Amino acid sequence: MDNILSDIASDLVSRATRSGASDADVVAVNGQSTSVETLNGKLENTERSEGISVGLRVFVGKSQAIVTASRFTEQDRAELVERVVAMAKVAPQDPYAGLADSDLLTSDWPDLDICDSAEPSTDDLLAMALEAETAGLAIEGVRQSGGGSASAGRNEIFLATSGGFNGGYTRTSFGVSASMVAGSGTAMARDYDYSSTVHLSDLDKADKIGRNAGERAVKRLNPRKVASQKCPVIYDQRVANSLIGHFSSAVNGSSIARGTSFLKDDMGGKLFADTINIIDDGRMTRGLASKPFDGEGIATGKRNIIKNGELQSWFLDCRSARQLNLQSTGNAGRGTAGGPSPSSTNLYLQAGEQTPQELIAEIKNGFYVTELIGMGVNPVTGDYSRGASGFWIEDGELSYPVAEVTIASNLREMFSLLVPADDLEFHGSTNAPTCLIKEMTLAGQ
Numbered sequence: 001m002d003n004i005l006s007d008i009a010s011d012l013v014s015r016a017t018r019s020g021a022s023d024a025d026v027v028a029v030n031g032q033s034t035s036v037e038t039l040n041g042k043l044e045n046t047e048r049s050e051g052i053s054v055g056l057r058v059f060v061g062k063s064q065a066i067v068t069a070s071r072f073t074e075q076d077r078a079e080l081v082e083r084v085v086a087m088a089k090v091a092p093q094d095p096y097a098g099l100a101d102s103d104l105l106t107s108d109w110p111d112l113d114i115c116d117s118a119e120p121s122t123d124d125l126l127a128m129a130l131e132a133e134t135a136g137l138a139i140e141g142v143r144q145s146g147g148g149s150a151s152a153g154r155n156e157i158f159l160a161t162s163g164g165f166n167g168g169y170t171r172t173s174f175g176v177s178a179s180m181v182a183g184s185g186t187a188m189a190r191d192y193d194y195s196s197t198v199h200l201s202d203l204d205k206a207d208k209i210g211r212n213a214g215e216r217a218v219k220r221l222n223p224r225k226v227a228s229q230k231c232p233v234i235y236d237q238r239v240a241n242s243l244i245g246h247f248s249s250a251v252n253g254s255s256i257a258r259g260t261s262f263l264k265d266d267m268g269g270k271l272f273a274d275t276i277n278i279i280d281d282g283r284m285t286r287g288l289a290s291k292p293f294d295g296e297g298i299a300t301g302k303r304n305i306i307k308n309g310e311l312q313s314w315f316l317d318c319r320s321a322r323q324l325n326l327q328s329t330g331n332a333g334r335g336t337a338g339g340p341s342p343s344s345t346n347l348y349l350q351a352g353e354q355t356p357q358e359l360i361a362e363i364k365n366g367f368y369v370t371e372l373i374g375m376g377v378n379p380v381t382g383d384y385s386r387g388a389s390g391f392w393i394e395d396g397e398l399s400y401p402v403a404e405v406t407i408a409s410n411l412r413e414m415f416s417l418l419v420p421a422d423d424l425e426f427h428g429s430t431n432a433p434t435c436l437i438k439e440m441t442l443a444g445q
Contacts, residue, residue: 005030005052005168008072009160012056015081017162021058021088023099025161027295027336028054033153036125038133040145043126055336058084059098063091068336096322099163099296104318104328106167106299109292113285115154115170118200125150132178132210139180139214141221146179146190148210152200157291159334165297173288174200178210182217189223189401191216191370196428198286216370219391223403225445226392232366233407233440234359236390237423239372240432244278244349246377246384246411248430251305251313253320253331253342255379262382262412266311271415275352278306280315282330282345289345289429295334300345303329315342349432352420356434359421361396367442368393369407382411406443414440 009026016024032050036043057066058081065087069080120128133148151174158168177194193212195204235243255261263271272278282300284290294300296318304312316324317332317340333343360368373387385408391398414437421434 005156005158006160006166008052008054009158010166012054012077012081013160013162015077016056016058016085019081019085020060021085021162022061023059023162024057025099025159025163025296026054026056027334028052028158028160029336030156031153032155033151034122034125035149035151036122036129038126038129038148041130041133044147046122048122053336055334055338056080056084057339058088060085060088062093062095062097063088064094064097064339065091066339094319096319098318098322099161100165100298100318100328102163105163105165105297106293109299110283112283112287112290112292114172114198114287114290116172116174116199116201118172118174120152120174120200125152128176128206131206132176132213135207135210136178136180136214137210139211139218141182141218142180142214143184143188144181146181146192148178148206149176150206151175159293159295159297161297163297167293167297169292171291172198174198174203176203176206176209178213180210180214180217182214183221187222189217189220191220194427196288198288198290202286220370220389220401223389223401224392225404226367226402226442228442228444230439230441232363232393233437233442234356234363234366234368234393235435235437236368236370237356237425237432237434239369240349240435241428241430242372243414243418243435244347244432245430247278247415248315248344248347249379250382250411251311251315253314253316253324256314257320257323260380262380263311267314269311270309271311271412272306272309272418273416274309276306276309276418276420277304277350278347279303279350280305280331280344280347284346287346288426291345294330295332295340296328298328298330298332300330305347315344317342344430346426347430348424348426349420349435351422351424351433354419354421356421356423359419359434359436360393360398363393364395366393367391367402367405367407368398377411384409384411384414404444407440408443409437409440
């Protein structure tokens with residue numbers, strides 16, 4: 001299949017430059033995915049998708065246009081190229097548009113072990129989803145299932161540019177999840193668990209996922225309300241990654257170039273405590289977002305975004321780098337439906353030294369967050385306000401479930417008061433250990 005993608009991509013680039021484009025590039029993807037959903041011990045839904053799609057981008061001087069296609073006969077290719085070149089000729093000029101400079105392109109890369117040979121059948125996925133659901137229903141106090149699911153996917157990706165880059169890689173993905181409901185009537189509580197990996201053998205066992213979902217749902221029964229106050233807030237590992245996600249958005253090169261980030265003037269500044277490091281690693285072995293090169297053919301790598309509390313780097317693609325008079329950091333994300341834009345890869349907050357239990361033990365009264373609701377974050381000012389639920393901390397222990405509260409602060413202040421625990425695990429492309437924010441405003445009853 002690599003040869004097919006290479007032939008399509010290279011052919012479209014060649015046709016575009018012969019038809020009047022000054023430059024062109026193509027992202028070609030051959031995607032295959034299967035997912036199975038169960039409910040109450042029965043198959044609820046099965047989905048299977050597969051096919052090749054390409055995104056062709058052409059430049060006529062400093063003007064560009066992008067089209068997507070999934071048919072590749074001779075006539076289809078000719079019409080595709082004719083259409084996109086005509087679009088580029090009438091598009092407005094962008095002084096920062098263009099392919100990556102040839103001296104930035106990578107020509108070789110290591111094996112990142114992001115492709116698994118395992119190919120679970122639909123029956124295999126069904127068995128996993130049923131196992132997760134059955135294990136959750138067996139937990140005392142669980143009343144019904146919210147469903148189980150399992151999935152498998154494989155994507156072959158190839159990039160070709162008129163600037164001389166040609167390369168591809170294959171990525172696999174596997175997942176299992178379960179959702180459980182405890183209680184009844186207006187006193188019901190729902191929770192979930194999931195696992196997502198590049199290799200099937202690394203996936204958490206389905207019965208463990210189901211049990212975790214059931215146990216978490218039961219613990220959330222009969223929540224109380226608490227009074228409004230200022231208090232320490234601990235973000236459970238499952239939601240702590242949202243803090244790093246907000247940070248990632250704030251250091252995105254596009255936002256910096258537009259001046260729409262509250263961190264736009266903070267390069268080199270102190271944002272976190274001296275012990276805090278935030279790392280982006282595009283070449284992490286078996287990483288869920290690992291890739292040997294970015295969407296413009298530039299090598300990915302490991303980079304400190306925060307080092308000893310200080311901001312070291314933005315996430316840059318070529319366009320945002322040109323706007324800021326800098327060099328791309330190899331962080332161009334790309335799909336077939338649009339052009340490159342800056343994005344993180346495997347972004348994580350380095351683990352701290354204390355266990356989550358030790359962080360909790362130091363708090364007389366505080367809030368332990370397990371779920372966040374809404375997206376009340378202002379990227380320009382950093383103001384933060386989100387609905388939340390979780391557990392009240394009393395005398396160093398989790399005491400009772402809490403719901404219907406709002407936690408608020410400003411991200412800049414939150415970053416300065418952040419203390420990570422030692423339980424970092426990699427569940428997705430953005431990860432963090434359990435995190436303490438030493439003080440936030442909690443709006444309750």
